[in-house]
Amino acid sequence: MAVGSWQERVLFITQLRSLMDTGITLDTALPLAGGRRGPYREAAELWARAVSAGQPLSEQMQRSGEPALVCALVRAGELSGHLPAMCREIEAFYSHCLMLKRLVIGRSIYPLILIHLALMMPPLVGFITGSHGAWLILLGPALLWTLALGLLLLGHLGGRSGWNARLCATLPGLRTLTRQLVCANSCLVLRAGASAGMLYHNALEMAASACGNRWWGQRLERQANALMHGDCPQLSQALEDCDFPADLVQILRSAEIGGAVERALGQMATISRERFTSALTWTMRVAVGVLMALAMLIAIIAIFSIFSRVYLTPLQDAMNY
CATH class of the missing domain: 1.20.81 (Receptor-associated Protein)
Incomplete structure (x- = not known):
């Protein structure tokens, strides 16, 4: 498991590169880059002691669970003697990752809120007419989150076995x-x-x-x-x-x-x-469109259900009477 999050890793690498640009040796720069608190503090101290003993930093980072791409770039920087330049490559990579993360989250918030509200509408009809209690209103969102957690668990198990990697590499889209x-x-x-x-x-x-x-x-x-x-x-x-x-x-x-x-x-x-980036953007557009269409379909069904129960049913009863 990696030492820190993407944001924390970018901060650590940026500080390490800045310190090395001033001429500070790697074993001295590592504890300073780790800071006084945070996930990289203890790891950086261990790495510094290993580097002082003549061990490569890339091997220490690999043992600590850092991503393979980071370890590979650090190894290349150590071999070439241009570790600060490789740190810049890592900074650029994770800055791009953070940008894509913000893109995905930003495009997902509105349709997810909409689908939650749409799932709450059908039980709301029964609550208004008094046919069942208010707790059923939360049933739809609860089922949605259960499905999401199930998919996350399935993805975790697939990551350990490797079948999800093959699925991602072969499934169209x-x-x-x-x-x-x-x-x-x-x-x-x-x-x-x-x-x-x-x-x-x-x-x-x-x-x-x-x-x-x-x-x-x-x-x-x-x-x-x-x-x-x-x-x-x-x-x-x-x-x-x-x-x-x-x-x-x-x-x-x-x-x-x-x-x-x-x-x-x-x-x-x-x-x-x-x-x-372009493919991910279009994928998000399609996914957002599908979610919004599904939410609108559920809302239309709920509106017709409300109209049927509140207006049509009493009108038919009155005509039959």
């Missing part, structure tokens, strides 16, 4: 999102590995653990082995065999000829990140 996420993360780590002077198969193996999807990570690991043993001639061919987008593979293939692989990988990461 989810596959588009997952593919762009994997491309963005993989190219970011590959660029960091290339800047550190790592061999391509080592960089690809490091990217496999940090790509964000276990099923796709296994494919990247197989291609890393193929690169190492000479079964795959180039990095571009390895990424093409992992079903990376053809236009991105072509950018890398041209860069391999021109000797600008590191710059091409950075360009590929930027393009994939922008595509993921």
Whole structure:
């Protein structure tokens, strides 16, 4: 389990990078970046003692449960001697993650409130007419939250077994999102590995653990082995065999000829990140539209039910009388 949240991690990495930019050594900067309170205080002190003893920071962060992408970028920074630059990459990555998180939350609040109100309307009819008690008004939202908790539990169990990673990588719709996420993360780590002077198969193996999807990570690991043993001639061919987008593979293939692989990988990461943001935005629009349509349907049914019970039923009784 990770030491802190996204926001806390960004704050820690930002402070660490700022301290290292002033020339402070890593083992001295770590406790200062951890601060006097917060989740990173104790972890940073442990990391500082390990770094003083000559152990890599990336290994200590990995043991503490930090995300694989963070550990991979820190490792690349240690190998290249440009750890502050890799800290900037981590800052940019998590700043983008926080922006997407705010986007999802902001677009979800209104339709969720609307669907809660819509689920409360049908029992409200019975409460107004006196056919049942007020507690049934909360039954719909309670069932909705039960369903949400059940899906979260199912996702947690699927994460441990790995079947949800395969589902995200193969199910239409989810596959588009997952593919762009994997491309963005993989190219970011590959660029960091290339800047550190790592061999391509080592960089690809490091990217496999940090790509964000276990099923796709296994494919990247197989291609890393193929690169190492000479079964795959180039990095571009390895990424093409992992079903990376053809236009991105072509950018890398041209860069391999021109000797600008590191710059091409950075360009590929930027393009994939922008595509993921666009795909997530459209997914949220569709989801919000479906939720609002469902809420309106429930509201219409409730309105007709109220009209039937309050007006039509007494009118029919009066006519029959």
